[in-house]
Amino acid sequence: MRSEASVLHLDLDAFFAAVEQRDKPSLRGKPVVVGGTGGRGVVATASYEARAYGARSAMSSGEARRRCPPGTAFLGGRFAAYSLTSRVVMDLLRELSPLVEQVSVDEAYVDLAAGGHDLTTTGLTALAADLKARIHEATGGVRGSVGIASSKTLAKIGSELDKPDGLRVIAAGTELDVLHPLPVRSLPGVGPATGDRLSSVGVRTVADLHERSLTDLVALVGQAHGTGLFRLARADDERPVVPDREAKSVSAERTYATDLTDLGRLESELRWLADRVVARLQKDGTAGRTVTLKFRRYDFTTLTRSQTLPQPVDDARTIAEIARRLLAGIDRTGGVRLLGVGVSGLADYVQGDLFAEDDDLPDVDPGAEAPAEGDVVPDDPRPGPTATLWHPGQDVEHAQMGRGWVWGSGLGRVTVRFEGPRTPPGPVRTYATDDPDLSPADPPDWRTTAERLLR
């Protein structure tokens, strides 16, 4: 908690619906619901007109349809438009300070202390009012709510208090006056489960929370959450505004209109999901070591299975293959409602190998034992490649070619990692040697494929 109110939180009001109403004047003043429109759709954003009828985020679209009157617009969403509008707003925030932390398309924190502003309540109120007006102007009609306080949590709570089109400055020293009357459920991080636990011991407001000991809270909700709540009740929050947070995982998932049972179909869905993950991985120039399969049954029970590889991967074929193997270990009786594929442990390769001398590197052992199908060959001690081998009984071969190391099995697939002894390891990529785009060789020859890849 700072001695001045210098953290700003901005939350755009009913953002997706507001963009739709901006672009389609006929929707202005009318209930608009943006979200999944199919049988298993869910509401992403409801305009305030639709909220008046009880439509809410995360509600099933069917329920929203039942609640809203005829004439309500149900829209699927135009994410490119939202993203463009979001960028306009974020640029305005960066005019206030270099320290802008974007939390989502419609939400951000700004560290005003880094911007040289008048931090009196009068000055901050004027700043916020001006910001809101500029956002409305620059976006062509989208409005936002602003909270300014001495910490992120208080600023976020402040932006909620007067929504929509809100403006609240919580002066330093008055935090507890604002906080204590609020229901605990309004604290960020207190959801249904924590809310129920707190309620079961009579804690309903932040003032109630304030009376509990640290020991009690930790016993109730665990170490991290308990200490977090204890501090929150005292407005104790020192988290800095952090611009440019690196992503820690990338995933894609899909819920099917009807449950899937056919294994071939499931496998082709996994490839489609892996392609989507890889497109984003490659756009960000990153790769990850852990591949996770998410699996939701017909009855909504949800499982995850993951595998961590010795090296980062960013190639769709490899990721889909791992996901397929993970899927094979799951009982699919009754049908599959959702599949997801994710990659985490992004780009955290070991830097220690980077400066190894070539002469220190051991020789490749050409007589290596042939691994079983599906084995992942463990790290070579040199800053070299890792090979995933897909066919049993083949001799392992490996060679240094051009600027990368390649290992391969005699048939089927070749796995390559692009790097030199002093180049950071690139992602592992697996290619089919019988892919006509990659190798005209017949019979399939991984060396030929590898040479083409490394050229």
Added chain:
DNA sequence: TCTGGGGTCCTAGGACCC
């Protein structure tokens, strides 16, 4: 018409190493 899709962080248990 029950329950999307993209994330983050935490917990707990087991393996493994020292």
Added chain:
DNA sequence: TCTGGGGTCCTAGGACCC
């Protein structure tokens, strides 16, 4: 031999947020 304790990594699941 019955016996630890700490640290790290991995896996699975859950809570929460927008």
